Amino acid sequence: MKGPELKAARPFHALAFLPVLAAMGLSLSYWPGLVTYDSVRQYDQALSGAFDDWHPPMMEGIWRLILPLWPGPAPMLLLQLGLYAAGMAGLVFWALWRGRPGIAFGLGSCALLPLSVALMGEVLKDCLMAGALTAAVALVLLSLESRNGVARVGAGLLVCFAATLRFNAFLAGVPILLLAAGPVMPASRPRMAIGAALMAVLLLLAMPIANRALGAEASDVNLSLVIFDLAGITEHGGQNVFPAMAASQPVAAVRRCYTPVKWDSFSWWVDPLCPVNFEDVRRAFHAAHISATPFWIGQIIRHPIAYAQHRLAHWNINARFLVHDEVERPVQRVSAPNEWNFRVTESAALDLVDGAAVRSADTPLGWPCVWMALAFGLMLAARRLASARIIWMLAGSALFYGLGYGVFSVASELRYYLWTMVAASVATVIALGDVPALRRPDRWRTGLEIAVPPLAVALAATLARL
Known part of the structure; x- marks a missing residue:
């Protein structure tokens, strides 16, 4: 114009x-x-x-x-x-x-x-x-x-x-x-x-x-995705795919903590703490001198069906597709507590x-x-x-x-x-x-x-x- x-x-x-x-x-x-x-x-x-x-x-x-x-x-x-x-x-x-x-x-x-x-x-x-x-x-x-x-x-x-x-x-x-x-x-x-x-x-x-x-400073933020996917593969595949950790019966622990909605149940801020949690998984990777990303990709390649089941279940909820109940409040109404x-x-x-x-x-x-x-x-x-x-x-x-x-x-x-x-x-x-x-x-x-x-x-x- x-x-x-x-x-x-x-x-x-x-x-x-x-x-x-x-x-x-x-x-x-x-x-x-x-x-x-x-x-x-x-x-x-x-x-x-x-x-x-x-x-x-x-x-x-x-x-x-x-x-x-x-x-x-x-x-x-x-x-x-x-x-x-x-x-x-x-x-x-x-x-x-x-x-x-x-x-x-x-x-x-x-x-x-x-x-x-x-x-x-x-x-x-x-x-x-x-x-x-x-x-x-x-x-x-x-x-x-x-x-x-x-x-x-x-x-x-x-x-x-x-x-x-x-x-x-x-x-x-x-x-x-x-x-x-x-x-x-x-x-x-x-x-x-x-x-x-x-x-x-x-x-x-x-x-x-x-x-x-x-x-x-590096915070190992990528582990949130790695842990979520490894937990999903463990849940759907029925076998532990995490690196060796102190947690006993990791498959049972994952089944108790896992939800396809989000990864937070494996974080350090939940109470009670999951036996398979962020800090323990991070220590396991560092102790074994294993790089998390290649390990994660390797487990996806070894367990493609379990990974796909986990990812599709999460995406379905995340994208609000075939869901029945409200996932969580769509927007926040009040600020988080702060000093x-x-x-x-x-x-x-x-x-x-x-x-x-x-x-x-x-x-x-x-x-x-x-x-x-x-x-x-x-x-x-x-x-x-x-x-x-x-x-x-x-x-x-x-x-x-x-x-x-x-x-x-x-x-x-x-x-x-x-x-x-x-x-x-x-x-x-x-x-x-x-x-x-x-x-x-x-x-x-x-x-x-x-x-x-x-x-x-x-x-x-x-x-x-x-």
């Missing part, structure tokens, strides 16, 4: 930005930011400057820089909300630039999804990552219109920053980087495959490089946001399996649409990141899927905006390809809940 057109449409521009402003205002009802057990631990490390890598040191390092100016959770809340709001506003501006005010309003409305509004009020690495990726996508789309190389570099830096917050962020980041590379990268499949592999390596290196630069007395301010707005998020979690809007199915449908249908590359990459980012938790997840929290929900909703609005330009027969085919996967998954998930 050219300058004169923007000026002529200025009143409508303000309307298109209103949903973003409303969503940010509602997220601020959690002021000064809801702190969970994770963020309480991170704040404590930000105060001391003694970082370990159990939670992303990058977030703790940023927090420590801000502390002298503004202590407490509020600045981190404003940072994640600022990135997210800038990204959403950038997407609205991009649609207006293209002369698509309807799409602009739809993109702004994506910010009003109840779960994302509530989650963005919690100070979490998932929310900071979602904010960074949303801002990156906006910069990429704006750069495609303006051919601004600086915007693409900025988008790449934001994706790398996101990769310092979650090691599996590469699954979300690679499609965004491919989109930022422009039409050159997807010119041939081999070129795109090689480019994607190189980008994945770059993003996988981002976290260890950042952790080392910040002097973070600084950080707590959210009670208000009618907070009650409204929390209630809407909890109720939406009982609908397909709160089921990650439906969002992933929607992303899959968008990828199927994108080939006929004018914004095919944008839809492919956004839906791919949503789908691959969501599916990654089928392998890497150790708990069943909806916050894991915040980016999947955001990216899939944005891709849906862009796709639906392109559908009217198709010939009528193609409209029906495209609509069916988009709608059938999420409707089928939602139907199956609904029947399981009856």
Whole structure:
């Protein structure tokens, strides 16, 4: 959209930005930011400057820089909300630039999804990552219109920053980087495959490089995944696959402690402590001079069926697919206990946001399996649409990141899927905006390809809940 057109449409521009402003205002009802057990631990490390890598040191390092100016959770809340709001506003501006005010309003409305509004009020690495990726996508789309190389570099830096917050962020980041590379990268499949592999390596290196630069102490955080999977293999295979430990009857101990919902029953903070627990397993690996990751991979290879049974059982719960009872509260309502007395301010707005998020979690809007199915449908249908590359990459980012938790997840929290929900909703609005330009027969085919996967998954998930 050219300058004169923007000026002529200025009143409508303000309307298109209103949903973003409303969503940010509602997220601020959690002021000064809801702190969970994770963020309480991170704040404590930000105060001391003694970082370990159990939670992303990058977030703790940023927090420590801000502390002298503004202590407490509020600045981190404003940072994640600022990135997210800038990204959403950038997407609205991009649609207006293209002369698509309807799409602009739809993109702004994506910010009003109840779960994302509530989650963005919690100070979490998932929310900071979602904010960074949303801002990156906006910069990429704006750069495609303006051919601004600086915007693409900025988008790449934001994706790398996101990769310092979650090691599996590469699954979300690679499609965004491919989109930022422009039409050159997807010119041939081999070129795109090689480019994607190189980008994945770059993003996988981002976290260890950042952790080392910040002097973070190794905490053996990877053992949470290793222990969870070894316990799952032991449970489903019926034989002990842990390294030699002092625990007697480890198979019976695992059966008593194991649940496919999450790994926490093997942690050091539960009471009573499981005979097979984090500290004992860590000591066993170190005493035998065994590297945990190769050992874990070896047991998966030796027991593929038991591993698959464990992973599918967990993913089914994690993705809220064929489940009957509520897994756990979808969002937090109060801050975790903390020595600084950080707590959210009670208000009618907070009650409204929390209630809407909890109720939406009982609908397909709160089921990650439906969002992933929607992303899959968008990828199927994108080939006929004018914004095919944008839809492919956004839906791919949503789908691959969501599916990654089928392998890497150790708990069943909806916050894991915040980016999947955001990216899939944005891709849906862009796709639906392109559908009217198709010939009528193609409209029906495209609509069916988009709608059938999420409707089928939602139907199956609904029947399981009856």
